[in-house]
Amino acid sequence: MSKKIRLGILGGGGDSLIGVLHRVASFINDNYQITGAVFNPNLEDSLSFAKQIDIPTNRIYKDFDTLIEEELKLPAEERIQVCSILTPNFLHFPMAKKLLENGFHVICEKPMTTTYEEAKILQATLEKAGTIFAVTHTYTGYPMVRQMREMIKAGAIGDIQKVDAQYYQGWINPIIHEKDKRASTWRLDPEKSGISCCMGDIGVHAFNMIEYTTGMQIKSLLSDLNYLYDDNKMDIDGTALVRFNSNAKGIIRASQIATGEENGLTIKIYGNKGGLKWEQENPNYLYVMSDDKPLQVYKPGHAYNSDLSLDGTKLPPGHPEGIFDAMANIYLGVARAVRGEKYNDGEFPTMLDGVRGLNFIQSSVTSHQKGNVWIDLD
Numbered sequence: 072m073s074k075k076i077r078l079g080i081l082g083g084g085g086d087s088l089i090g091v092l093h094r095v096a097s098f099i100n101d102n103y104q105i106t107g108a109v110f111n112p113n114l115e116d117s118l119s120f121a122k123q124i125d126i127p128t129n130r131i132y133k134d135f136d137t138l139i140e141e142e143l144k145l146p147a148e149e150r151i152q153v154c155s156i157l158t159p160n161f162l163h164f165p166m167a168k169k170l171l172e173n174g175f176h177v178i179c180e181k182p183m184t185t186t187y188e189e190a191k192i193l194q195a196t197l198e199k200a201g202t203i204f205a206v207t208h209t210y211t212g213y214p215m216v217r218q219m220r221e222m223i224k225a226g227a228i229g230d231i232q233k234v235d236a237q238y239y240q241g242w243i244n245p246i247i248h249e250k251d252k253r254a255s256t257w258r259l260d261p262e263k264s265g266i267s268c269c270m271g272d273i274g275v276h277a278f279n280m281i282e283y284t285t286g287m288q289i290k291s292l293l294s295d296l297n298y299l300y301d302d303n304k305m306d307i308d309g310t311a312l313v314r315f316n317s318n319a320k321g322i323i324r325a326s327q328i329a330t331g332e333e334n335g336l337t338i339k340i341y342g343n344k345g346g347l348k349w350e351q352e353n354p355n356y357l358y359v360m361s362d363d364k365p366l367q368v369y370k371p372g373h374a375y376n377s378d379l380s381l382d383g384t385k386l387p388p389g390h391p392e393g394i395f396d397a398m399a400n401i402y403l404g405v406a407r408a409v410r411g412e413k414y415n416d417g418e419f420p421t422m423l424d425g426v427r428g429l430n431f432i433q434s435s436v437t438s439h440q441k442g443n444v445w446i447d448l449d
């Protein structure tokens with residue numbers, strides 16, 4: 072019997088953006104075997120994709136209810152153990168809930184659900200289930216982001232006084248100005264996407280990066296969102312001022328109409344002893360700034376990095392690793408948790424991150440709708 076963890080995949084078909092990232096990530100580190108799937112809502116498409124990527128077709132199911140029903144008929148040692156949810160947002164909640172209720176471990180794409188209420192229900196479901204649940208805030212898997220977290224925890228930059236997370240993309244600009252185009256993308260459809268597009272899709276990553284790296288929780292926010300057109304129901308750009316319980320303050324800037332930007336996620340954390348800066352498009356450089364020393368650049372794989380950071384590199388310094396490796400690090404953490412092995416709580420974002428994310432998204436929309444007022448997070 073293979074020692075690999077039996078992985079099921081929901082969504083992530085050949086037509087998807089994120090499917091390949093999860094498939095490759097699950098393969099790196101040799102922990103998982105894709106055992107069953109519903110890659111697409113149409114069975115023929117799912118089967119043909121399974122053949123294309125050479126996965127046995129006997130456990131490709133017509134929908135996720137059937138996947139659960141049929142898998143439960145199998146002996147536990149053959150059954151899918153972990154299921155990854157890579158579908159459009161509105162399916163995350165029903166899929167995750169049913170999987171948890173039936174004893175499966177879950178890896179779920181973000182935003183975890185489409186509403187904060189659903190997120191809290193899912194949290195209660197997980198408490199009963201007692202299985203492992205991860206939310207794929209992929210960027211937390213980068214070695215230099217992990218290094219940031221560990222340096223801040225060790226006091227390297229002192230007390231945090233300013234945070235600035237910016238996530239700028241431009242991909243909605245060619246879509247938003249034409250009525251037909253903006254009506255035909257699922258991310259701009261509240262039924263499929265949830266209450267927010269920009270804050271829900273990428274602002275939430277920026278929010279998570281702040282809480283992940285600083286270890287602090289944002290206490291309140293004031294947001295200003297942009298929809299550009301009256302018939303567009305979803306924010307495509309937004310700014311949120313954020314406050315903590317301490318005197319630290321900061322800003323989350325997110326946009327999908329920052330024309331020409333690709334995947335421009337930048338996080339800057341400033342303390343009274345120094346600052347740290349990291350950019351997703353150059354992920355192997357962590358900039359360490361101070362008042363009285365020249366700029367330092369930390370890179371992955373060197374012994375000066377923390378254990379958590381070093382655990383996320385596989386090759387000696389100078390061999391660039393990227394987004395596939397970052398996601399693989401999250402899958403590695405989940406594999407350890409599923410096997411009951413020791414793992415660091417920074418290895419993968421959990422249900423708490425998912426719930427906090429929905430609290431952020433909901434609060435951003437509410438703040439804007441109420442006329443840009445301060446809203447407390449729970």
Ligand SMILES: NC(=O)c1ccc[n+]([C@@H]2O[C@H](COP(=O)([O-])OP(=O)(O)OC[C@H]3O[C@@H](n4cnc5c(N)ncnc54)[C@H](O)[C@@H]3O)[C@@H](O)[C@H]2O)c1
Nearest residue numbers: 082083084087088089109110111112157158160180181209
């Ligand atoms: N972690 C990240 O950095 C990151 C990046 C991109 C997307 N995402 C998230 O991943 C999810 C998917 O995004 P995407 O860009 O890949 O979307 P997509 O539209 O490109 O792909 C969605 C896939 O789900 C399939 N699907 C739809 N309905 C289904 C159903 N009922 N059963 C099974 N499969 C079904 C589609 O056929 C398609 O293969 C979203 O929640 C998104 O927010 C996360």
